[in-house]
Amino acid sequence: MAEAAAVVAESLAGYRARAARAVLEQVVLPGEELLLPEQEDGEGPGGAGERPLRLNAGARSRRRVVCGPGLRRCGDRLLVTKCGRLRHKEPGSGNDGGVYWVDSQQKRYVPVKGDHVIGIVTAKSGDIFKVDVGGSEPASLSYLAFEGATKRNRPNVQVGDLIYGQFVVANKDMEPEMVCIDSCGRANGMGVIGQDGLLFKVTLGLIRRLLASDCEILQEVGKLYPLEIVFGMNGRIWVKAKTIQQTLILANILEACEHMTADQRKQIFSRLAES
Amino acid sequence: MAGLELLSDQGYRVDGRRAGELRKIQARMGVFAQADGSAYIEQGNTKALAVVYGPHEIRGSRARALPDRALVNCQYSSATFSTGERKRRPHGDRKSCEMGLQLRQTFEAAVLTQLHPRSQIDIYVQVLQADGGTYAACVNAATLAVLDAGIPMRDFVCACSAGFVDGTALADLSHVEEAAGGPQLALALLPSSGQIALLEMDARLHEDHLEQVLEAAAQAARDVHTLLDRVVRQHVQEASVLLGD
Numbered sequence: 001m002a003e004a005a006a007v008v009a010e011s012l013a014g015y016r017a018r019a020a021r022a023v024l025e026q027v028v029l030p031g032e033e034l035l036l037p038e039q040e041d042g043e044g045p046g047g048a049g050e051r052p053l054r055l056n057a058g059a060r061s062r063r064r065v066v067c068g069p070g071l072r073r074c075g076d077r078l079l080v081t082k083c084g085r086l087r088h089k090e091p092g093s094g095n096d097g098g099v100y101w102v103d104s105q106q107k108r109y110v111p112v113k114g115d116h117v118i119g120i121v122t123a124k125s126g127d128i129f130k131v132d133v134g135g136s137e138p139a140s141l142s143y144l145a146f147e148g149a150t151k152r153n154r155p156n157v158q159v160g161d162l163i164y165g166q167f168v169v170a171n172k173d174m175e176p177e178m179v180c181i182d183s184c185g186r187a188n189g190m191g192v193i194g195q196d197g198l199l200f201k202v203t204l205g206l207i208r209r210l211l212a213s214d215c216e217i218l219q220e221v222g223k224l225y226p227l228e229i230v231f232g233m234n235g236r237i238w239v240k241a242k243t244i245q246q247t248l249i250l251a252n253i254l255e256a257c258e259h260m261t262a263d264q265r266k267q268i269f270s271r272l273a274e275s
Numbered sequence: 276m277a278g279l280e281l282l283s284d285q286g287y288r289v290d291g292r293r294a295g296e297l298r299k300i301q302a303r304m305g306v307f308a309q310a311d312g313s314a315y316i317e318q319g320n321t322k323a324l325a326v327v328y329g330p331h332e333i334r335g336s337r338a339r340a341l342p343d344r345a346l347v348n349c350q351y352s353s354a355t356f357s358t359g360e361r362k363r364r365p366h367g368d369r370k371s372c373e374m375g376l377q378l379r380q381t382f383e384a385a386v387l388t389q390l391h392p393r394s395q396i397d398i399y400v401q402v403l404q405a406d407g408g409t410y411a412a413c414v415n416a417a418t419l420a421v422l423d424a425g426i427p428m429r430d431f432v433c434a435c436s437a438g439f440v441d442g443t444a445l446a447d448l449s450h451v452e453e454a455a456g457g458p459q460l461a462l463a464l465l466p467s468s469g470q471i472a473l474l475e476m477d478a479r480l481h482e483d484h485l486e487q488v489l490e491a492a493a494q495a496a497r498d499v500h501t502l503l504d505r506v507v508r509q510h511v512q513e514a515s516v517l518l519g520d
Contacts, residue, residue, distance in 0.1 A: 027508045031430035031467035081427035083507050106425030108311045136330045136394030
């Protein structure tokens with residue numbers, strides 16, 4: 001039995017660990033291991049004489065690389081845990097080595113600190129509201145976490161209302177907590193979302209793409225009808241236009257954007273703009 | 276066992292395959308819009324559909340929640356029209372419960388459950404047509420569905436069955452070969468590291484032959500991995516083309 005296991009392990013044609021830089025923008029799959037470009041562990045500037053000079057002379061001897069979604073650290077390598085494209089963001093300045101992450105497509109949201117999300121109030125218990133954000137647990141929202149709320153002046157929030165807020169606590173061990181004020185105490189667009197309008201779900205990848213700074217879809221949609229729109233990083237979009245029909249058209253367009261190429265989308269927009 | 280010759284003198288099996296050859300595999304990911312992840316696989320005439328929901332809140336009793344990892348809940352069901360004779364009970368019978376348990380053990384080894392404590396991941400597998408190797412087809416379909424759902428996994432899980440006839444190990448048994456009564460082994464493998472997630476056999480096999488059969492199953496699982504790898508890459512590329520990369 002021991003020989004059998006050894007035979008199985010030796011002859012595996014599996015992935016050799018590849019350099020992360022070589023696989024950028026390519027599809028990576030779980031099970032692959034990636035090597036980081038610089039593996040020094042900070043021996044300090046005095047170590048230059050004992051090591052051969054590197055080609056990229058600008059590199060500091062200690063670089064901190066951030067391992068983003070879809071990657072786990074195992075030993076001194078990165079293990080890929082989701083399927084998608086490997087991306088890298090160069091550091092702005094400082095000692096960092098940048099961020100590596102896997103751009104994967106997903107429908108289920110996992111709460112992350114700092115994300116702005118749309119939640120639905122499901123319960124009021126004592127001093128907190130329970131808000132369903134689409135994750136594995138409902139998030140808790142204190143009634144004091146609204147702009148201008150005091151113990152006497154409670155916010156007007158009912159069960160079933162839509163809330164736009166951000167996470168202050170979101171890790172795997174604790175129940176997520178969200179607030180509707182920023183660090184200065186101002187609402188900054190967060191809070192209860194108004195009446196009417198339509199809430200619908202899309203995939204997380206589409207939301208990230210719509211929120212990218214160079215997204216043309218939003219500009220085109222804005223030219224069609226005047227509208228109010230709120231994007232939640234948990235895959236929820238709330239949209240409101242002047243009439244119900246326009247709202248439904250916008251909701252259908254945004255949902256369909258996932259499966260359309262840019263040309264098909266332009267055709268649809270031009271047809272709608274004419275009618 | 277008169278009549279049926281499972282391995283001819285020239286080395287061909289009943290359906291014309293060689294001893295270590297797999298059946299034709301076709302797979303697709305993302306077949307259901309409403310599930311978090313879904314996949315469909317055809318291995319020869321065996322067809323399996325897998326659907327994944329999660330990680331979401333624990334359903335039922337809160338007491339079942341594990342404080343440090345996610346609960347993996349697998350349910351196996353085979354359609355009433357999947358076998359030659361119509362089955363009375365699609366799920367809830369002994370074999371389905373046992374399969375569900377084996378699938379759970381397999382996926383607890385591969386899914387990184389410690390990233391989602393106190394939550395639940397549901398994997399539902401349904402066999403639409405059973406022509407041998409149902410456990411392997413279920414595991415392969417479920418792997419693709421879990422990848423489609425974006426749940427973090429240590430590695431793929433690829434499975435294959437193997438048997439032993441006339442001193443030769445056969446890989447990927449069909450129903451005819453399974454029903455002939457020889458020893459059969461089901462192996463689920465994590466290909467990159469070569470680790471075995473589940474190895475199951477309930478027949479009698481001499482231990483001298485075990486290595487050979489195990490190696491045949493492992494090689495077949497690695498071949499399945501090559502195919503599934505291609506399917507996933509194609510799916511990701513199609514998705515990112517539409518997303519405008």
